[in-house]
Amino acid sequence: MSAKIRKIATFLEETRIEMGRTVDPPVRRAVAVAVIENPFAGKYVEDLSELMAIGEELGELLTRRAVNALAVDPTTVESYGKAAAVGENGELEHAAAVLHPKLGAPVRKLLGKGAALIPSSKKRGGMGVALDIPLGHKDAAFVRSHFDGMEVRINDAPRANEIMVAIAVTDSGRPLPRVGGLTKEQIKGEDGLR
């Protein structure tokens, strides 16, 4: 069964100046969010495979939307992240079922690579709850300039019987990175870490 989607929202953020300094080219982050019905709201269900299948479907749909918002070649995406907020009648495990087993494969297929773990966060909350989506470099988790986060919220979601699922992609790291660590030029890209 496929996701019953009430709403899809995309956000494209472009930072041009940070602390008075011009950021050239601007750093750009995009996130796509789907608000779906939670098929298991209000009851304990042992087998969550339906939500896992929904995760696979949303992995493709939301990545496509977010990359389209960035308007770049998908293979040039530099960092990514994912998150979900479950409405009050659901379980945290429902977010886990959407995010973890199957969502990542279509994301990586679209982006061409993605050796690194997709950073994630989840929570339960009411309408308007803020999701802070962790971001990390898609091929090497230790690239320090790309450790970041993006806040997203939708004022009327999630309702009690809904789940809000978000995928974020960027074409850059933080605006003015200067705390050292592994740089993107040094990536080997073999183990997903360095």
Add this chain to the structure above:
Amino acid sequence: MPEVQIRKRLISIEEIFHEGGPVAHMPLRRAAALAVIHNPFAGKYVENISGFMDDLKPLGVEMANALVAALGGDVKTVEGYGKGAIVGSAGELEHGALWHVPGGYAMREVLGGAKAIVASTKKVGGPGTRLDVPVTHINASYVRSHFDAMEIGISDAPRADELLLALVMTTGARVHARVGGLKASDIKGEDGLR
């Protein structure tokens, strides 16, 4: 007058399929364009500020065009609009009022001479402040199905010496509009009201 310094821009698009009722044949789409700019009058009382409205005109046109593009590129699909501003804590409400002319006229111009007044709101607030931007029909303010609003905001804006400027466009009526009143199909389109 000072030049417009943009720190950040954000485009968000919502696509609403249903709200508990029948799924719409064409989902309602709402888009917001936000710009975070330096407030040249922050921290002091300046009597003569109105010249800054002219400086904001190109930004207004750019944002209006970005909204049309975000909604698919055809101005004929745009049926509702609104605008708003959030003034950082070192500014005054009057600085938000500078957005009325450049924001409103830009949308009318880009939409090819929309007749209705552009609904608006403004406030002073800190980073993360949310603003409910009112939305009404572009050619007749009394079209009841198109009375709407879109909540906007950015977690790190406006800072004390910034202005967050917003324009909103929508593609139609509320997704389950059914409370009567003037219909879009019955507009005379002479006075901008009916």
